[in-house]
Amino acid sequence: MNSTVVGSYPKIPDPPAPGRWRAGVEKLQRGDITPEEMRGIEDEVTAEVLAEMAVAGVDVVTDGQIRWEDGQTYFARGLGGFTIHSLQRYFDTNVYYRQPVATGEIVWRGPISVAAYEFASAHSPRPVKPVVTGPLTLALLSRDEFYGNLDQFVMALAAGLNQELKALAAAGAKLIQVDEPGLLTHRDRLPLFQRAMGVLWEGVSATRALYTYFGHVDGLYPAILDTPVDIIGLDFVAGARNWEVLRRARFTKQLGLGILDARNTKMETRDAVAKACRRAAEIVSPSHLHVGPSAGLEFLPRRVARQKLEVLAAGVRQAREEAA
């Protein structure tokens, strides 16, 4: 049993501490600093966030996605075939992203996230898992002006991102996470999704994690277990129904237990986390349990995100001790 995060982390500290990342973007837009200097600021903030997650006691971390404008743009602007357009609401959140528009054939031109992964690995006290936005979600949140049908668009993205996953594995990533919240808003696309997953993970030698969030998998379960991945991450906050859904068939994967509310400042307790771990241990073996927040933590102010991770780590430690 270990503690982990799902992805993003707040980029700026709570006021009055200065938000270097935010100030950096303003300076970059005014032309007061160079893109290289901005990368330097992102490096510093990433190292700070990695240290903060380690101090909180999280076992497996991400780089906090400090360099991501959002989950779509970060990959779409690295791939060939996309241009980036107007602001769209990100699912049912008050977060907006710039919508990628596919205007040509999707091609992988070279590593997008590998240098960031290598930097994070070199600067993290804890193991780092890279995160990649999955082909279905990327397609659903984009606009297609080239392929003309979702199947071809998704499969092209899967083939392109397959190269990215291979590059991450070659750079030393032992565990790679692919995020597919879009599956929960387009449940009827499960067959397409599973074909895409086959292409996406082809020849990738790493532990394969698939994360969904913002809802439950009722209607997708147990069919989702046929997806070629090792870990399935589920949201047990927005998708509290998952507790009941998972009882309907034996859970044959490792479980990402998203139990701390990443979208509300209300603080969980260590006991509640430990209790959820015990409950999940009835579904999978404790050694197959990866406990974390329900989604990326950038929906929260920094202080609250850090506190949630402290509660998470303490709850997981308590559950481990109880099990021992």
Next chain:
Amino acid sequence: MTAQPLLTTTVGSFPKPPYLLEARRKLARKQLEQEELEALERRATEEWIRRQEEIGMDILVDGEMYRGDMVAYFADQMDGFAIAGMVRSYGNRYYPKPAVVRPVGRRAPVTVGWWKFAQGLTPRPVKGMLTGPYTIAEWSFNEHYPTRRELVLDLARAIHDEAVDLERAGARYIQIDEPAIHTRPDEDFDLAVEAMEIVTRGLRAYTITHVCYGDVPRIYPAMLRLAVNQIDLALKNDDFALLETFRSPRFTKDIGLGVLDAHSHRVETADEVVEGIRRTLKVIPLEQVYVTPDCGLKTRTVEETVGKLTSMAEGTRRMREELSR
């Protein structure tokens, strides 16, 4: 409401002049007293009232010189909220997101003092400007209420009391902004409708709700159930594409027709405004149309704002003349 068609108004916020931005920074650094800031806010408000009169706007706003964020402004003055911290909305835009930690309610009127001040400066009507319950709830963390529904309905009762106080003070136009109303329409648009019924219940004032961006076709025609006289919408930024949606079923409310892109630096021409209104009149009857910018103009400069509104007033005047011939 009136013999004159195509009344002009604005969505609420105007840019703060440089001297006021500087004063706000000084206040944050404790180099300025609150009363000194308020004096400058009154000065800036009066400047905007005069500009609107000079441009020839029919229904005025106070420009919100004293507001920062549209939700935090209410949260700061109401019971039940704590400011949780800064949260990113996109790019490097952050907003102070409040957390509901106790039952919400009003301690005292929130907007009435500023409304009275602004209305005292002009014989033309000044709109009362409120943020709607659904949006306040959606843009806050909820640490207290077991369900969002309970939070939204408590907020609706508080905002209703505020609307009643505005009306008693003399407000003839009351706007309740709901930019978050289409966040999860499949799940709880009925709740947004129920909340608006509570807010406007028994009011005699002309009521408006402003809904911006997001997927408006997804809440059409359901949004026609909102208990307001007028729905104010952004048309210009998508080149009036929404008119296709409003062909069928028919748009049964008055419309606040956004004819200026609030997020573009370009100053539209009067011809563009005429063209926008003309296209609209093929879909929505004249007596239902009010002319406005797409959204609050606070992110524009003072010059851009004056330029845009001047074109809007000029285009509207030409359209009225054309129609009266």
